[in-house]
Amino acid sequence: MLNFTNIFYLLLSLCSLCGGFQLSAAEVKEAQPAQEAPPTQGAELTQTPPLSETIQEFHFRGRQDSFKLTQRNGQWSLGKDDVSLKPIESFLPALLAQLTDTCPALPPRPDISIELKLPDSRTKKDFFLAERVMQEGKHCATLDGHGIYALPLHRSWFVGDRRPAQIRLMNSFALGLSEGRNLEFERLSGRQATTSYRSVSKDFFVDQSFFDRWIQSLADFRVDSRWHPAFAEKATRSLTLTSGSAEYKFFYLPMQLWAVQRPGVFWLEIDNRWGFWQNFSDGLIFDPLHERLTLIVNAGAEERDRVRAIAQLGDSWSEGIRQALYQVLGRSYDSPEVKAQALRALRKRPSEQNLSFQIELLSTTSDPLLLRLISENLRVRNPSGPLIAEELFPGERQPLIEQWISWWAEQKK
Numbered sequence: 453m454l455n456f457t458n459i460f461y462l463l464l465s466l467c468s469l470c471g472g473f474q475l476s477a478a479e480v481k482e483a484q485p486a487q488e489a490p491p492t493q494g495a496e497l498t499q500t501p502p503l504s505e506t507i508q509e510f511h512f513r514g515r516q517d518s519f520k521l522t523q524r525n526g527q528w529s530l531g532k533d534d535v536s537l538k539p540i541e542s543f544l545p546a547l548l549a550q551l552t553d554t555c556p557a558l559p560p561r562p563d564i565s566i567e568l569k570l571p572d573s574r575t576k577k578d579f580f581l582a583e584r585v586m587q588e589g590k591h592c593a594t595l596d597g598h599g600i601y602a603l604p605l606h607r608s609w610f611v612g613d614r615r616p617a618q619i620r621l622m623n624s625f626a627l628g629l630s631e632g633r634n635l636e637f638e639r640l641s642g643r644q645a646t647t648s649y650r651s652v653s654k655d656f657f658v659d660q661s662f663f664d665r666w667i668q669s670l671a672d673f674r675v676d677s678r679w680h681p682a683f684a685e686k687a688t689r690s691l692t693l694t695s696g697s698a699e700y701k702f703f704y705l706p707m708q709l710w711a712v713q714r715p716g717v718f719w720l721e722i723d724n725r726w727g728f729w730q731n732f733s734d735g736l737i738f739d740p741l742h743e744r745l746t747l748i749v750n751a752g753a754e755e756r757d758r759v760r761a762i763a764q765l766g767d768s769w770s771e772g773i774r775q776a777l778y779q780v781l782g783r784s785y786d787s788p789e790v791k792a793q794a795l796r797a798l799r800k801r802p803s804e805q806n807l808s809f810q811i812e813l814l815s816t817t818s819d820p821l822l823l824r825l826i827s828e829n830l831r832v833r834n835p836s837g838p839l840i841a842e843e844l845f846p847g848e849r850q851p852l853i854e855q856w857i858s859w860w861a862e863q864k865k
Contacts, residue, residue, distance in 0.1 A: 506548075507568050510540065514564035516718055517606040535610040540566075543603060546586060546593075547577055555592035558583060563680065564605050579603055582682040598706060601683035605719055609678055617721065619670045619714065621649070625695040629732070637663070650771060654779060657739040657746070657772030669726055679711060679720040687711075689731055704731055739772030741765070748776045748790075755787050762793040769801055781813060788819050795825040802832045811860045814853045823849060830856055 510521040521528050521535065528535050547568055562578035578587040581603065584595045604610065627635040635656055637649040649667055651658045670693075684690075687703035694700075701713045703720065710729050711720035730736055739745060747753055747761045765773060777794045780786055798806050810826045817823055820842040827840040837859060838852040 506570060507544075508571065509569035511567040511569070512564060512604065512607075513567070514605055515561065516564075519607045521610070530607055530610050533611045539602070539604050539609040542599060546595075548575070549593070551586070551588050551591040551593045553592050553594070555587055555590065556583070556585065558585060558587065558592075562587070564603060581680045598683065598686070601680040602677060603680065604678075605680065606678075613675065617673060617675050617714070619673045619693075619700060619712065620695060620698060621667070621670065622696040624652075625649075625693060628692040628694070630690050637667075651775070654749070655746075657742050657775060658737055659739050660771035662737060666729065669723070669728075672725075673712075674723055674725075675721045676724045677722045679722065681713060681718060681720055683720060684711070684713070691732065704729075739770055741768065741770070741772065745772050745776040748794075749779045751783070751786055755789055758787070758790045759793045762790070762797050765797055767800060773797075774801075774806070778809060781809075784816075788821060791819075791822055792825055795822065795829060799825075799829045799832060802829065807833055808860070811857060814856055818846075820844075820849075823853070827852070827856065834859060 508523055512519050512521075519530060521530055521537075521540075523529075528537055543566075547566060558580050563581045565576060565578045567574060567576040576588065579585075579600075580587070581601060584600060586593045586595055621639075623639045625637055627637070629635070633656070635651060635653045635658060638652050640648040640650060649663070650660065651663065683705060684701075684703045686706050688706070689704040691702040692699060693702065698715045700715065703711045703713075705711055705722075708727065708730075709722050709724065710726040711722045713720050734742075744761050744764065748758055750758070762777075777797055780794045781791055795810075798810065807830060810829055813826055814823070817826070820840075823840045824842050827838065831837050831839065838855050840849050840852045844852075
């Protein structure tokens with residue numbers, strides 16, 4: 453074994469992608485420019501010309517695409533497009549290495565074959581990425597590290613996508629988490645802004661501010677790098693987004709980056725700006741009061757515990773709190789005492805949305821206590837409005853209810 457192998461490792465570590473790759477020490481004989489004699493022991497890499505200057509042409513043949521990179525006057529091109537060798541630079545030493553190990557059992561076709569045209573010869577390497585093996589003739593090398601999955605499989609590695617890469621969200625979508633839980637979202641009525649969605653999952657209360665930002669990051673999606681789908685096997689967490697008939701799969705990769713596999717796209721795509729998703733843990737995606745809100749909507753829990761949980765909300769407010777209170781008040785079968793406490797909590801937030809919801813409740817509620825509390829809440833906005841006292845008979849309450857409904861209709865004009 454030549455000591456040059458150690459220098460070869462150094463080169464790979466310097467130019468590797470996101471963790472890089474390297475050849476097993478027992479499987480590399482030499483890595484050198486085709487026209488250069490093998491460097492002597494301890495040779496400096498800086499004494500050799502850049503490897504790309506010894507290559508005249510790359511020919512990629514694979515399951516996904518077949519294309520050539522050609523060089524003219526120092527400029528590389530793919531068809532009519534000028535391109536950079538950056539996506540393939542870290543693989544150049546491996547492409548020029550001489551392999552000595554025997555080959556394991558391999559599939560009949562490689563993921564990609566790369567043939568290099570050199571000044572006086574040609575050399576070709578076959579890559580089996582799921583098996584992490586590089587083959588040349590009867591000899592092979594085992595490839596280590598994550599960077600091997602970034603080997604170009606398609607011309608888009610060099611020229612990008614011909615059409616803008618997009619993640620399309622319909623009026624509703626579902627998000628499946630690794631643990632088998634599903635979150636559902638709907639676009640807010642009358643709003644066309646991409647991020648105007650809210651959770652409609654009755655069992656989960658999400659952190660709406662996080663999801664507003666998360667949904668916006670999907671709308672702003674860009675491709676910073678592409679990777680072989682076998683890399684997804686290294687993911688520590690996954691998500692599935694279903695929007696209409698389209699299914700997007702997301703993977704949390706070892707480099708603390710998220711990748712997506714879009715419908716009809718074989719490889720993974722990474723947007724470097726998705727780092728704020730972190731590991732999509734419960735503490736990140738759910739409302740900080742998720743456990744308390746879950747108790748509040750649990751009709752089977754002790755009434756006093758649910759009433760106390762609402763009272764403990766104090767002045768706190770979030771989309772999750774709103775959903776929990778609305779869920780309780782919208783049930784015909786739920787406890788009047790719990791509903792009454794929910795209305796007391798709503799009184800602290802006389803927003804248009806909350807007032808409109810309580811106006812609707814007037815038509816579906818017959819409990820005297822709840823009707824009184826609703827009218828008290830409405831009087832925060834309209835102090836001269838009628839109080840629906842508990843001692844009134846049903847026939848006396850109805851005209852007052854209609855007054856409130858008419859008043860709100862005037863406010864909406």
